[in-house]
Amino acid sequence: MSSGAHEEEVLGKAYDSRLMRRLLTYLRPYKWQVGLALAATMLKSAADVAGPYLTILAVDKYLAHKLDKHSPLDRWLSPNPWTGVGQIAGVYLFLLVFSFFLEYLQIYLMQWTGQKVMFDLRSQIFRHLQRMHVGFYDKNPVGRLVTRVTTDVDALNEMFTSGVVAIFEDAFVLAGIMAVMLYVRWWLALITFAVLPLILAVTAVFRKYVRDSFRRIRIAIARINAYLQEHISGMVVLQLFNREQKAFDRFSRINAGHMEAYKDAIIAYAIYYPVVEILSSTATACVIWFGGNAILHDALAHVPARDAMTVGILIGFNQYAQRFFRPIQDLSEKYNILQSAMASSERVFKLLDTPVEIVEPVSPRKSEGLGRIEFDHVWFAYRNVSVGPDGRPTDGDQTATATGGGARATQTTPDWVLKDVSFTIGPGETVAIVGHTGAGKSTMISLLLRFYDVQQGAIRIDGVDVREMSLADLRGRFGVVLQDPFLFSGTVGDNIRLGTEWIEDQAVEQAARDVNLADFIASLPQGFEEPVRERGSTLSTGQKQLISFARALAHDPRILVLDEATSSVDTETEFKVRDALNRMVEGRSSLIVAHRLSTIQRADKILVMHKGRLREMGTHQQLLAQRGIYWKLYQLQYKDQEVAVSADD
Numbered sequence: 001m002s003s004g005a006h007e008e009e010v011l012g013k014a015y016d017s018r019l020m021r022r023l024l025t026y027l028r029p030y031k032w033q034v035g036l037a038l039a040a041t042m043l044k045s046a047a048d049v050a051g052p053y054l055t056i057l058a059v060d061k062y063l064a065h066k067l068d069k070h071s072p073l074d075r076w077l078s079p080n081p082w083t084g085v086g087q088i089a090g091v092y093l094f095l096l097v098f099s100f101f102l103e104y105l106q107i108y109l110m111q112w113t114g115q116k117v118m119f120d121l122r123s124q125i126f127r128h129l130q131r132m133h134v135g136f137y138d139k140n141p142v143g144r145l146v147t148r149v150t151t152d153v154d155a156l157n158e159m160f161t162s163g164v165v166a167i168f169e170d171a172f173v174l175a176g177i178m179a180v181m182l183y184v185r186w187w188l189a190l191i192t193f194a195v196l197p198l199i200l201a202v203t204a205v206f207r208k209y210v211r212d213s214f215r216r217i218r219i220a221i222a223r224i225n226a227y228l229q230e231h232i233s234g235m236v237v238l239q240l241f242n243r244e245q246k247a248f249d250r251f252s253r254i255n256a257g258h259m260e261a262y263k264d265a266i267i268a269y270a271i272y273y274p275v276v277e278i279l280s281s282t283a284t285a286c287v288i289w290f291g292g293n294a295i296l297h298d299a300l301a302h303v304p305a306r307d308a309m310t311v312g313i314l315i316g317f318n319q320y321a322q323r324f325f326r327p328i329q330d331l332s333e334k335y336n337i338l339q340s341a342m343a344s345s346e347r348v349f350k351l352l353d354t355p356v357e358i359v360e361p362v363s364p365r366k367s368e369g370l371g372r373i374e375f376d377h378v379w380f381a382y383r384n385v386s387v388g389p390d391g392r393p394t395d396g397d398q399t400a401t402a403t404g405g406g407a408r409a410t411q412t413t414p415d416w417v418l419k420d421v422s423f424t425i426g427p428g429e430t431v432a433i434v435g436h437t438g439a440g441k442s443t444m445i446s447l448l449l450r451f452y453d454v455q456q457g458a459i460r461i462d463g464v465d466v467r468e469m470s471l472a473d474l475r476g477r478f479g480v481v482l483q484d485p486f487l488f489s490g491t492v493g494d495n496i497r498l499g500t501e502w503i504e505d506q507a508v509e510q511a512a513r514d515v516n517l518a519d520f521i522a523s524l525p526q527g528f529e530e531p532v533r534e535r536g537s538t539l540s541t542g543q544k545q546l547i548s549f550a551r552a553l554a555h556d557p558r559i560l561v562l563d564e565a566t567s568s569v570d571t572e573t574e575f576k577v578r579d580a581l582n583r584m585v586e587g588r589s590s591l592i593v594a595h596r597l598s599t600i601q602r603a604d605k606i607l608v609m610h611k612g613r614l615r616e617m618g619t620h621q622q623l624l625a626q627r628g629i630y631w632k633l634y635q636l637q638y639k640d641q642e643v644a645v646s647a648d649d
């Protein structure tokens with residue numbers, strides 16, 4: 001959980017050219033739309049800058065009767081003040097309407113592009129997640145992966161839609177205003193700009209504070225998410241052990257952390273905006289004071305009209321001074337958007353760059369045959385453990401050593417879960433695996449289906465190494481029932497078919513009948529159309545198990561793989577399950593991790609796993625006669641079942 005928060009704490013630069021370049025590649029398919037939006041933005045900025053300049057013209061040329069003043073628009077403007085003022089008002093109005101359309105275009109195009117990019121990115125992440133090997137999910141909590149597809153993609157969207165465009169717009173407007181002011185009266189422009197260093201200083205301080213509290217907000221959100229996810233999934237246990245108050249107290253602390261961080265941000269905003277307001281008013285006051293003095297001075301000194309300070313310029317500068325600070329304010333806000341987008345993109349790209357460890361060969365081999373399975377001296381470990389100088393494992397796995405820095409150069413060694421396991425299953429044979437919990441039984445199945453790759457040795461199907469086959473071909477061969485059956489939301493029928501189109505309705509019904517599920521389904525109000533909730537929460541464990549049996553059977557696999565659930569079911573269901581199993585293994589090679597004596601007795605061969613090694617192999621009778629591990633296991637676990645079995649047979 002804590003490592004989940006760590007990743008969110010990283011908040012780097014607001015601009016990282018490497019990340020930005022990669023982000024921009026997502027805009028490439030929409031370059032026309034983006035280009036058009038940028039063009040609209042530039043034109044709109046120009047229109048915005050032009051407004052006050054028109055005011056200057058109108059006042060000086062027509063109202064203050066300084067007709068000899070020259071301006072670039074003289075050629076089009078009428079010498080008659082009545083017509084001239086009308087013309088300028090007309091242009092002003094036109095610019096307003098024009099800007100309205102440009103803004104519409106810009107917003108529409110950028111939001112549209114943003115949604116497209118989000119769509120592409122989410123699809124890309126999901127595709128990548130689907131290809132990721134199972135080992136990846138052992139290490140990455142669901143909550144964090146969900147955040148990548150939702151919150152992080154949203155942050156990028158915000159950057160594309162409001163951030164980038166607004167930054168361009170602000171920059172254009174700022175440059176435009178400065179240029180016009182300098183062109184019209186450079187010295188008054190410089191006086192107005194005098195507050196700029198102050199504003200920049202205030203902005204820098206503000207940014208530092210806001211940045212810090214935004215970082216804390218993000219950490220708090222990550223913690224809230226992780227905490228909620230864990231505690232909602234574990235709600236039953238929570239209530240069972242009366243941990244509600246304790247859990248609530250811890251939640252309150254995390255929740256309060258979020259609020260406090262927000263409060264700091266709010267204070268920063270509440271101070272920053274009025275301060276900028278004061279500074280911008282100061283600039284306006286300076287314009288009035290220095291500009292006004294200049295007008296009075298020039299009038300007394302009879303400065304020629306061409307060079308004299310005018311009322312029009314005073315009014316125009318007043319307007320500019322007020323608009324001038326808005327982009328700066330905006331830019332400091334956009335900075336946060338950029339910063340969180342960069343952090344998000346870093347995380348998203350890290351996920352997208354995580355290599356898929358289970359890769360298919362370029363030219364896969366097809367195995368032709370009836371389903372002969374061979375484990376050939378298989379060694380496998382899920383992880384490495386560090387070993388101390390004495391060669392004994394210390395705690396902490398490989399990842400812990402890697403992040404711990406190179407200060408303590410410890411060696412790592414694989415934590416073997418399977419050690420030198422060899423056996424074969426002939427076509428049509430039923431093989432049962434037995435052993436204590438944690439002996440590595442489920443692991444053998446994961447390896448057979450290539451959820452993980454073996455470190456040494458090989459697993460072959462009809463003589464072909466599983467690593468040389470395409471994954472679809474390999475997994476398509478198997479019908480698998482895993483230890484804890486997983487149902488998706490949908491209907492009972494959907495869960496049996498699981499989207500495979502070639503399975504006819506009759507086959508689904510036949511499969512249900514074969515696993516003795518028909519009566520149960522018939523008793524449901526909507527039969528096969530009965531809705532199943534997420535994870536099949538409305539069904540009993542036995543029912544879920546039978547449905548996953550039917551699922552495996554309906555797909556008519558060449559090889560059947562079954563990890564029997566350890567939880568026992570009632571005698572009637574037990575009977576149904578046993579009967580269903582009988583029919584399922586018929587004519588198929590089957591590998592069954594067995595917990596039921598009945599399954600074991602029927603097997604052609606029993607593999608006895610002990611601490612990752614295959615210790616004994618043979619039939620029930622042979623193994624009992626050996627009086628070894630199996631015999632002990634039988635005394636401990638299965639003997640009671642014998643009584644129960646014979647009682648209801």
Ligand SMILES: Nc1ncnc2c1ncn2[C@@H]1O[C@H](COP(=O)(O)OP(=O)(O)OP(=O)(O)O)[C@@H](O)[C@H]1O
Nearest residue numbers: 138382383417435436437438439440441442443444
């Ligand atoms: N994803 C994993 N990452 C790391 N270690 C794992 C993982 N899955 C299992 N292990 C470890 O591998 C060993 C074998 O686990 P496995 O699930 O194969 O046992 P099992 O024989 O199926 O036990 P059970 O009868 O309880 O199902 C255990 O010590 C377990 O802690």
Ligand SMILES: [Mg+2]
Nearest residue numbers: 441442443483
């Ligand atoms: Mg298991």
